[in-house]
Amino acid sequence: MALKEVHLILGGPQGAGVETTASVLTASLAKLGYGVMSDREYYSNIVGRHSYVHFTVSATSFPRSLTYPVELMGAMDAESVFTHFHEVAEGGVLVYDTGLEASRLIQVVSMEPEVRARVEARLKAYGVEPTVAGAVRAAKEGLKALPVGLDYKGVLEEARQKLGVTSVEVHRYRNSILLGAAAAVLGLDPDALREGLAVRFRGNKKVIDANMVVVELAMDSVPQAARGTARLEPSSLDVEEMLSASGNDVVGMAKIVGGVRYQAYYPITPASDESVFIEAHQSISVDGKPVGSIVVFQTEDEIAAINSAIGAALTGVRAATATSGPGFSLMVEGLGWAGHNEVPLLITLYQRGGPSTGQPTRGEQGDLLFSLFASHGEFPRIVITSGDIEEVFYDTIKALNWAERFQVPVIHLLDKYMANVIASMRVPDPSAVKVERGKLVLKASGPAKRFDLSEAISPRPAIGSGAITWYTGDEHNEWGHISEDPINRVRMYDKRMRKLEIMDQEIPPEERAVYYGDGDADFLLVGWGFVKGVALDALEELRAQGYHGAYLHLKVFSPFPSRYVSAILSKFSPSRVIDVEHNYLGQAAMAVRMYTGYEISRFVLKYTGRPIYRMELVDAVKRILEGKSTREVLTYGE
Amino acid sequence: MASEAAYRTNVWVDWCPACGNFGILAAMQKALAELNIPPEKVVDISGIGCSGKTSHFLNVNGVHNLHGRSIPYAEGIKLANPDLTVIVNGGDGDLLGIGMAHFVALGRRNLDIKVIIHDNQVYGLTKGQASPTLRVGQKVKSMPLPNMQDWVNPITVALASGYTFVARAYALWVDDLKEILKMAIRHRGAAVIDVLQPCPTWNNIYTPDFYKQRLYRLDSDKGWDPFVRSPDPKEAAEKLSRAFERAQEWGDRIPIGIFYVNPYVESFADNVSKVNTFYESMPPAKNVIAREDGTPVIDLQAMRSMFRDYVIEVSRNNRRQAQSQ
Secondary structure (H helix, E strand, C coil): CCECEEEEEEEEECCCCHHHHHHHHHHHHHHCCCEEEEEEECCCCCCCCEEEEEEEEECCCCCCCCCCCEEEEEECCHHHHHHHHHHEEEEEEEEEEHHHCCCEHHHCCCCCHHHHHHHHHHHHHCCCCCEHHHHHHHHHHHCCCEEEEECHHHHHHHHHHHHCCCHHHHHCCCCHHHHHHHHHHHCCCHHHHHHHHHHHCCCCHHHHHHHHHHHHHHHHHCCHHHCCCCCECCCCCCCCEEEEEEHHHHHHHHHHHCCEEEEEECCCCCCHHHHHHHHHCCEEEECCEEEEECEEEECCCHHHHHHHHHHHHHCCCEEEEEEEHHHHHHHHHHHHHHHHCCCCEEEEEEECECCCCCECCCCCCCCHHHHHHCCCCCCCCEEEECCCHHHHHHHHHHHHHHHHHHCCEEEEEEEHHHHHCEEEECCCCHHHCCCCCCCEECCCCEECCCCCCCCCCCCEECCCCCEECEEECCCECCCCCECCCHHHHHHHHHHHHHHHHHHHHHCCHHHCEEEECCCCCCEEEEEECCHHHHHHHHHHHHHHCCCCEEEEEECEEECCCHHHHHHHHCCCCHHHEEEEECCCCCHHHHHHHHHHCCCCCEEEEECCCCCCCHHHHHHHHHHHHCCCCCEEEECCCC | CCCHHHHECCCCCCCCCCCCHHHHHHHHHHHHHHHCCCHHHEEEEECCCHHHHHHHHECCEEEECCCCCHHHHHHHHHHHCCCCEEEEEEEHHHHHHHCHHHHHHHHHHCCCCEEEEEECCEECCCCCEECCCCCCCCCCCCCCCCCCCCCCCHHHHHHHHCCCEEEEEECCCHHHHHHHHHHHHHCCCCEEEEEECCCCCCCCCCCHHHHHHHEEEHHHCCCCCCECCCCCHHHHHHHHHHHHHHHCCCCCCEEEEEEEECCCCCCHHHHHHHHCCCCCCCCHHHCCCECCCCCECCCHHHHHHHCHHHEEECCHHHHHHHHHC
């Protein structure tokens, strides 16, 4: 029976090309019109530690969450088998290398001791030996999965002979064994993989052909019983083309389309890929005609990054930076200067596990309150978050517009999940957005009152416009000169702070919080950012089981849509409002309480660094609804 | 030549009487007037401390920013709009203490920014603590104990960092300073002028008398030639070495003047232009980002083409198959 949705994992050591294999598979599936979403889990390491890509593939929609167990687990090495054998579904396929069957758990030196102890206990519980063969037996007998052992070395040797290359060269195509095996299990035509390879390798025929030799040999080695076991029904997604990209890439695209022409950054995981993407597209032409250039400035630290971006913004350029928690910590003083001087600035903040270095390559939503309060003193700011890569695209442009319209710094709060997820979406249409530059003045002359008190939002002549303007981090008068006068202080303070009200009036609440649900919902999940997809999918699954819930997606935390959110919350019984977040404190719930006075008392939280999975959210919500618990802490995932 | 008055604001200059900053301010105004640079084309960037107020006294664009961060502000402004003349006025504590990382980074980038160090060996506005240019063991009158940390030499740090114009001046010799400033502004690349400056309120060691007895002009030595005059790297290396050597001199005699100038090093803008095809003709500040109807200049077609590696066309066969199901 063909499936509407398939889940799979491809695992292998970091640096061995699993990511490339995943991107070829993604492209192949996209070519066939399937929606794909994949999460990349990896250590802070370049070579050798365990990494894996976890996919949801759908024939009916663009997937928005991940779940377990998987219908297919493809392992490049012993560590992948040990780490994930227990995650294969009944009837699902575990592809592994028969050459590794004798490998013992203790020999996997790259495995952290805590993981090893857990795996050891797991194997023991299944009553099998701590070897790859043991894990395979556990999958087969304990989980009723279908192990497919391939002789990786044999496949490669055969490919080597066919290609007439050295054994070193053929090793480059080793990952295509997984690709071929996956294709066989998914029941894909080899041509689909050829197309995927063509996308990934930009039509480089030699590389494509060589990989295809390995792919086809691997496909042929998969036994009949396993072929097509995870076959998807033909796609019913009505799309002619799709964008398949990571969150980092999509933010980069949106910044370019939205007019960012200056981006400063200091390398940090998981933010720098965005800046590197922009750098690769810094010369812009339309219809063969040059239309502009972007400066991507790699600075000596994040302090320089934010402050140089502020400098660029003063010249009337849309300027931005991208960072993660440790970098943002360094940027805070600059943020205050931008707020005080009413500088439009976009800070894309990808949260990762904190505090300190925390878990650099793992996700978390621990910086919400930090984003709201970072800096000494008071000033208006916008904090906007996005729930999926489509939202990310449009929100980035919205954030740029709001920054200029309201002359405030905007923090676009994303996370590692969003940064590294590779997902497909409709190609966003720039004609659906407008560039709003507010009161920017590009032609002027002579000294200007940059902080003219006649309006809360003053005309903003760019440095270089012909005007002469002054800025200072001290309290200033209308000319931007230092003033310690108490009456001026109040007027200038009020001018700035009044923008909070103006933003609250001008930004529709429905753009700041989105309610997904209908009249019959009798419980409410409240979440933000990457929680959106899994919350909506969990609700669908819960609905099928007779639980009718809704989801309140909080998007803008400053200015917070207090009345709108209050009205929604008040429709539900307090014991049936559940906050879902990737942190310990329930920071969004704290923000809700601060802004509305409403105290959320039920929580589903996860702070392992791994995303919330659909099945664990479904279970946790049920436990809360059944009164068995008020606070569920999720821990699934390796 | 424009009038000096055109570069003055009506903000009262609130430095202590006889502060060396007055000389720097006057030299700035004279240099800009003599070079006839329109005030609206100039940006003065200043940090925190007494020197930070310079921006408010100059009738040019002023960005009085955070402690130590003037150079990043200046870099953002200059990179976004290369037409502007960008000058940093910062204290020794600001540029060589809290902002040292940026000071070094600007040198290695050789971006066309002029840095004036107000070097008075003390943190003036916080009442006279030792700055990074005060020597170990010295104790100015505001300090309870002698300095426990030694100095950094602004000239050698600048030379080592890659600045292509390195000079020292004395705040009270305004004409000398003005001439050096003019040369620095005309120089295409990162320039540093370390301006020795008496602080009459806190610094009772480095007084005008102290300097008067010791300062001498480098160019009083007829053989002193700090200018690299050919692209030959050997000449640059030799002149750099001599500058280093001369920069060690600090005792009975203290040299002021130009230590090193090398116009043959590519500026950061040159390097950006090499990889960013449209930067020179269309730097960020000259970009039009939206059409008249407000939509982005990058439309769907342009987006597809720019990001073609990420746009996947669904195979026709498959679409047909899906429709027929």
